[in-house]
Amino acid sequence: MRYFWWRTRVPRIWRRIAVPTAVGVLLLSACGSGGDGADNAAAPVTLTKVMSLDFEQAAAPLAAGATISSALANGPGGAVELAGATPRPLRLVTGRADKGHGVAFPPPCPATADPTCPKAIIEVADDLALDPGAEDYEWGASVLLEPDETSKGSNIMQKGFSVGGGSQWKLQVDGDNGHPSCVVVGEGESRIHDVYADVTIADGKWHDVTCRRDEAKLVITVDGAHRKSTKIAKSLTISPAGPMRIGGKSLKPNNDQFFGTLDDVFVSTAQ
Numbered sequence: 001m002r003y004f005w006w007r008t009r010v011p012r013i014w015r016r017i018a019v020p021t022a023v024g025v026l027l028l029s030a031c032g033s034g035g036d037g038a039d040n041a042a043a044p045v046t047l048t049k050v051m052s053l054d055f056e057q058a059a060a061p062l063a064a065g066a067t068i069s070s071a072l073a074n075g076p077g078g079a080v081e082l083a084g085a086t087p088r089p090l091r092l093v094t095g096r097a098d099k100g101h102g103v104a105f106p107p108p109c110p111a112t113a114d115p116t117c118p119k120a121i122i123e124v125a126d127d128l129a130l131d132p133g134a135e136d137y138e139w140g141a142s143v144l145l146e147p148d149e150t151s152k153g154s155n156i157m158q159k160g161f162s163v164g165g166g167s168q169w170k171l172q173v174d175g176d177n178g179h180p181s182c183v184v185v186g187e188g189e190s191r192i193h194d195v196y197a198d199v200t201i202a203d204g205k206w207h208d209v210t211c212r213r214d215e216a217k218l219v220i221t222v223d224g225a226h227r228k229s230t231k232i233a234k235s236l237t238i239s240p241a242g243p244m245r246i247g248g249k250s251l252k253p254n255n256d257q258f259f260g261t262l263d264d265v266f267v268s269t270a271q
Contacts, residue, residue, distance in 0.1 A: 044214075045136040047268035050129035051075050051244070053122070054264050055092065055101040062090035062103065068122060076129070078122040083251035085116035095263040096142040096206050102263035105247050108149055115253050122246040130159055130267055131239035132169075132213065137269040139171060140210035141246075143180070145202045145260035150178045153256035156209070157265060158249050160185070160240020162192050167240045171211050172256065178202025182211030182220045186236040193236075195220050197227040206263075213238065 052071040062068075064087065068078040080090055088106045095102035109117035124130070141156055153174055160168035162185045170183040178200040184193045197220050201207040212219045213236075219229040246265055248255040 045270045047136065047138050048271045049075070049266050049268045050271065051124065051127070051267040052265070053078055053124075053246070055095065055103050058092060058101060058103070060089075060092050062092065063087075064089075066090075076124050076127045078124045078246065081121050081123055081251055083115075083119040086118065088118045088120065090120055090122075093261055096208075100263070102142070102144065102261045104261045105258050108151065108259045109257075117253075117257075119248060119251045119255055119257055121248040121251065121255075124244040124246070126241070126243050129269065129271075130244055132269050133239050134235060134237050135270045136213055136215060137238075137267065138210060138212040139169060139267045140208065141171065141265040142206055142208050142263040143173070143201055143260060144204070144206050144262075145173060145178060146204050147178070147202050149259040150176050150202050151257070151259065153254070154258045154260075155245070155248050155256040156180075156258055156262065157244065157246045159244040160242060161249070163190070165190075167238050169211070169213075169238055169240065171209065173201065173258075173260075180209045180220065180222065182218055184213065184218055184232065184236070184238050186233070187239055189236075193218055193230060193232050195228045195230045197222050199227060208264075 049072060052075055053068055054071040055068060057069040062080050064080060064082040066080040070077045091104040092101050093104045106118040106120050139157060143156060150173065154172060156171045158170040160166050162168050165188055167187040168185040173180045179197050180201055181194050181196040195218050199222055201209060201222065208223050210221045216231055216234045217229045218232050220227050247258040
């Protein structure tokens with residue numbers, strides 16, 4: 001009789017089970033090395049959407065306090081928050097692939113540090129489904145950004161902060177070149193892990209931008225194509241406190257306001 005360790009996903013523990021030798025050999029043949037001694041590639045983890053805003057049920061005007069329903073039966077929705085001397089409601093526009101709705105954020109304001117500049121975000125209430133821990137997960141959006149809508153800091157979606165001992169995951173477009181990037185910070189750590197795409201999305205066209213935590217990698221894709229990746233620890237735990245915010249990290253000056261248009265904002269986890 002041989003013993004094999006078997007991992008269950010819920011709860012996250014390892015169990016030892018006894019199996020006959022013949023069965024053990026079969027298990028090793030199915031899961032172990034190939035004829036050349038190289039390990040077979042692990043099957044990708046199946047992810048399920050736990051947050052999705054497609055703006056199809058949204059109704060203008062999207063002023064402060066307006067709600068945006070989830071595209072999922074039981075997923076969290078969002079609420080519009082505005083600030084500035086003259087707050088500007090979000091605008092409903094034609095969405096990705098000229099279908100449905102997208103949401104346009106305020107136009108660029110030259111002095112983004114000025115509290116009078118229009119600020120606009122969509123806030124999704126804190127939800128445990130958005131805290132993946134050490135599991136694989138994915139987040140992203142369809143993005144339409146004109147060349148003159150870039151800025152030093154432009155947050156598409158973010159949960160948590162990179163300072164203060166918490167943790168964070170984020171998708172952003174930073175700098176005039178319009179290259180998107182993914183950022184994660186582990187619980188209780190100060191190291192920022194980021195990966196930048198090698199292409200611009202600030203060209204006035206729709207682009208699907210996705211970040212994925214894939215075991216020990218952080219990967220960014222644009223329009224379905226792998227652009228860049230970086231190594232992270234398998235044990236990195238990402239469970240940020242607080243709400244998720246779309247379009248900026250807050251309503252304060254220097255809030256990394258996003259100035260373009262978004263559609264199909266989502267988070268998927270290994271439930």
